[in-house]
Amino acid sequence: MREERYIAVYIMANQRLGTLYIGASGDLNRRIWEHREGLIPGFTKKYGLKRLVWYEPHDDMGTAFQRERSLKRWPRQWKINLIERENPDWDDLYASLV
Template sequence: MREERYVAVYIMTSQRLGTLYIGATGYLNRRIWQHREGLVPGFTKKYGLKRLVWYEPHDDMVSAFQRERSLKRWPRQWKINLIERENPYWDDLYDSLI
């Protein structure tokens, strides 16, 4: 079975108002699964960030990387506001992907 490409920018956390991680990927399902399983060394594994709380689809990786870089420069409160507009309870959105 061939995995479907889904280009997106996403935000992971461990809990509501917890540490935030912003990333971009061409295969959202696979990448979030990798984070949840602890297969991605680095920030998300170190801080136990396994909850997908926000994502935004993009047409291509260039626009996704640009948006990722932009969001990473935002103040923390702006990122929280972005999440809470679409996901006010900080639910884990991973199950809605598969």
């Protein structure tokens, strides 16, 4: 893994149009690696959410948490539209981080 740290809001999925999870992290590389390895018990592990399909860098955790809370209130279709605008094939973007 790269040592560079990204503060970011992100969306994980198990497949195209599948279950979605929105999170925020001060170290996106590490956090996504933890999700992919199944090291974090809970929702992402239970539903096999290992594909990073969208992320948005932020300058600080305060704005990242605010954006995370906002996205979690969005209707599902808005979230899908957000992903498909930047990642229409729902590719796993993790490789672009490492």
